Amino acid sequence: MAYTEITCTNVDEFWEYLDPRNPLKKNFSLEVCENILYRGQSDAEWALIPSAMRNFIKKENFQNFNFYKVCIKNEFEDLARYVGDSSFRQDMPEGLPTIDLETFFDTEKLNDIFSDISRQIIWPSEEFLPFSAVVQHRGIGTSLLDWSKHPLIAVFFAAVSHIRQDHRLVNTKELSVWIYISKPILNNRIKIHDPLSSEINLKAQFGKFSSIVQFTNNPDSFHLDTLDTLCDETNLFKLTIDKNYAPILLKYCHHHFIDHSSLYPADGERITKKISDKKHWKNMLDKVQPISLFNDPSLDIKDTI
Numbered sequence: 208m209a210y211t212e213i214t215c216t217n218v219d220e221f222w223e224y225l226d227p228r229n230p231l232k233k234n235f236s237l238e239v240c241e242n243i244l245y246r247g248q249s250d251a252e253w254a255l256i257p258s259a260m261r262n263f264i265k266k267e268n269f270q271n272f273n274f275y276k277v278c279i280k281n282e283f284e285d286l287a288r289y290v291g292d293s294s295f296r297q298d299m300p301e302g303l304p305t306i307d308l309e310t311f312f313d314t315e316k317l318n319d320i321f322s323d324i325s326r327q328i329i330w331p332s333e334e335f336l337p338f339s340a341v342v343q344h345r346g347i348g349t350s351l352l353d354w355s356k357h358p359l360i361a362v363f364f365a366a367v368s369h370i371r372q373d374h375r376l377v378n379t380k381e382l383s384v385w386i387y388i389s390k391p392i393l394n395n396r397i398k399i400h401d402p403l404s405s406e407i408n409l410k411a412q413f414g415k416f417s418s419i420v421q422f423t424n425n426p427d428s429f430h431l432d433t434l435d436t437l438c439d440e441t442n443l444f445k446l447t448i449d450k451n452y453a454p455i456l457l458k459y460c461h462h463h464f465i466d467h468s469s470l471y472p473a474d475g476e477r478i479t480k481k482i483s484d485k486k487h488w489k490n491m492l493d494k495v496q497p498i499s500l501f502n503d504p505s506l507d508i509k510d511t512i
Contacts (some may be wrong), residue, residue, distance in 0.1 A: 208436050210443035214381075216284075217423045218455055223450045225358040225384065242389040244354035244399070244415055247365030249376055251383035251447040255434045257418075259348035264431060272429035276419070278350075279330055280317060282339075285347050290338050301345040301405040303337050321423070328421040329398075340416055344409065351400070352434070354387065360505050362456050365465075369453035370487040381447040387417075387434065388442040396420040397437055401441035407473040454488040461485060 215221040225245075233509040246255075256264065259273075268274040289295060291308050303400055311334075325401055331339040339349045355361050365382040368375075389399055400416040402409035419432055430436075435443060448456075460466060467474070468481035 209440055210438055210445055211440040212445045212447065215446060215448045218448070218452050218459070221446060221452070221456075222459070224386075224444075224446050225362065244356060244387045244389060244417075245358045245361035246352065246354045246385040246387070247361035247363065247374065248383050248385065249365055249368040249450075250379045251381035251445070252379070253383075255352060255385065256503075257348070257350045257352050258343075259350050260431070261348070269431045270429060272423065272426035275429065275431055276321065279320060279328075282347075282349060283312070283320075285316050286335070286338055286349075289342050289345070289347050296504065300341055300403055302403040304334075326422060326424045328419065328423055330421075331418065336400060337403065340400060341406070343416065344406075351416040351418055354399075354415045354417060356415065357465075358384070358386075359460050359463055360412055360470065363460045363465050363470065366460075367457040367484060369450050370457060370484060370491060374384035376450070379450055382450050382453065383445050383447045385444065386444040387438070390442050392446060394437055396432070397434060408471050411472050412470050455490040456487045458492065461488075 213224060215224070260278050261280045263281070264271075264274055287308075290306075320328055320332070320439075322327075330480075339351055341499070343349045343351050343353070343469075355364075361384045367385055369379075369382065389397070396419060398418045398420065400418065402414050402416065405411070406414075417434060419434065419437065421432060423429055466481045467484055468477040471477045474480070
């Protein structure tokens with residue numbers, strides 16, 4: 208399996224592929240278009256690996272079943288500690304099921320994950336999924352990947368770290384936006400999940416999650432599957448563009464009301480962060496002559512906070 212990679216040389220071309228009328232979608236039915244998800248990544252070299260796996264699994268360890276088990280074990284234990292913390296229990300989001308902590312996170316359940324007779328690892332399983340989805344945005348690594356139904360939201364997340372001077376991106380050359388066309392009938396190992404309706408930020412971000420069912424028929428020949436190993440060139444696309452276009456991409460997002468304030472309505476510092484981001488991308492654009500402008504009438508709107 209594989210994906211289609213498209214290298215864009217300017218912002219107009221980049222937006223063309225993200226626009227609803229773009230060449231990737233012109234022959235798609237309305238039903239297919241409604242199943243399109245987007246994911247922005249600050250570094251085009253980053254693979255589609257969930258956060259729980261990143262610190263443990265390198266490319267050479269994708270076939271090491273023991274490394275994978277360590278990832279799940281750590282994720283399970285982190286989840287248990289977070290959900291069991293008294294502060295979280297006192298301020299749980301609405302919609303989470305009531306559980307008995309002593310039995311819910313029993314270590315025997317962790318063993319059951321790897322003893323399924325079908326040799327399929329469905330993690331997070333249905334009972335743990337609501338909790339994994341909640342902690343995904345609270346600093347805990349999970350086996351879930353974030354997606355959005357809105358292309359500009361993915362663009363924002365791909366670009367914003369580049370103006371915030373993230374030290375991890377010093378040597379980065381390109382940012383990327385992944386486009387995934389969900390075809391559950393063709394591949395039921397890719398699961399798409401909705402966040403809790405009470406998660407205000409995720410609702411504002413039109414958020415979705417994906418997870419992968421792993422096969423462990425033979426641990427000696429195990430291979431960790433990710434979304435890009437299960438898809439093909441017709442339903443997974445990676446758009447890349449030079450990271451130096453990040454400021455103008457953020458300006459475009461701003462004119463479409465996509466910024467930290469609109470995406471994080473539950474953040475008490477959302478306006479401060481929005482103003483700070485805007486200051487950074489404006490200063491960066493003032494230093495260079497724009498190479499290209501989007502053909503978009505909203506750019507003529509008076510720039511207001």
